[in-house]
Amino acid sequence: MTVRTLSRITWLTALLSALSGCEGDMARPGDGPFGAPAESRLLAPFAGAWIFDFEKTLDAQKAAGVKDEQIDTLRKLYSDNPQFGKMHPDVTITGNEAVCSGIPPAEYRFFAMHEHNGKVCGKAWHHEDRFDPGDMSKCYVRLALKDNNLSFEMRMKDGLPDLNDPDLRSSPPAESGSEAQCDANNPSGKDWSQWTMFVFVKQRQEASH
Numbered sequence: 001m002t003v004r005t006l007s008r009i010t011w012l013t014a015l016l017s018a019l020s021g022c023e024g025d026m027a028r029p030g031d032g033p034f035g036a037p038a039e040s041r042l043l044a045p046f047a048g049a050w051i052f053d054f055e056k057t058l059d060a061q062k063a064a065g066v067k068d069e070q071i072d073t074l075r076k077l078y079s080d081n082p083q084f085g086k087m088h089p090d091v092t093i094t095g096n097e098a099v100c101s102g103i104p105p106a107e108y109r110f111f112a113m114h115e116h117n118g119k120v121c122g123k124a125w126h127h128e129d130r131f132d133p134g135d136m137s138k139c140y141v142r143l144a145l146k147d148n149n150l151s152f153e154m155r156m157k158d159g160l161p162d163l164n165d166p167d168l169r170s171s172p173p174a175e176s177g178s179e180a181q182c183d184a185n186n187p188s189g190k191d192w193s194q195w196t197m198f199v200f201v202k203q204r205q206e207a208s209h
């Protein structure tokens with residue numbers, strides 16, 4: 001991850017989560033542009049409300065190879081600018097839908113999910129505002145549970161999706177694909193961000209402190 005990557009992922013989610021805490025009923029599952037979420041055996045272990053953890057995220061990013069100076073830059077950025085809120089909003093996962101806290105609430109709709117290398121890997125459509133269906137970006141995602149925490153890796157394509165994208169035209173199911181077919185590390189097209197990792201803890205763990 002480079003500092004430039006913040007311009008598309010971290011800065012966006014920081015702005016959304018700076019407005020979090022007042023979304024009320026807007027975070028209800030199934031209210032977004034895709035309608036009711038689909039059940040998924042692979043995604044079921046990740047269901048529930050998750051609280052973003054800044055320190056665990058930095059630890060995970062460092063373990064993944066992010067340089068110390070980049071970690072220091074992130075820490076200083078959020079320490080010096082509390083108005084940015086969190087690096088990523090809290091999320092609630094229901095089926096193949098992940099709704100973010102904030103106003104407006106963002107949303108990921110997972111599809112083509114499959115399992116390999118100890119992770120559930122696939123794609124997602126991301127709305128910065130789940131009530132603005134025309135503003136949508138494509139992502140690759142990886143989810144895993146580590147020490148009862150949610151590890152969420154994501155890379156996003158800049159700009160609106162290609163209208164000829166087969167995934168847009170065919171509406172793939174929540175679960176499909178395989179390790180042999182997976183192109184998450186070498187997607188077609190240009191303007192893909194690098195992988196960025198976020199770590200979340202269960203909401204009940206937050207409430208117990």
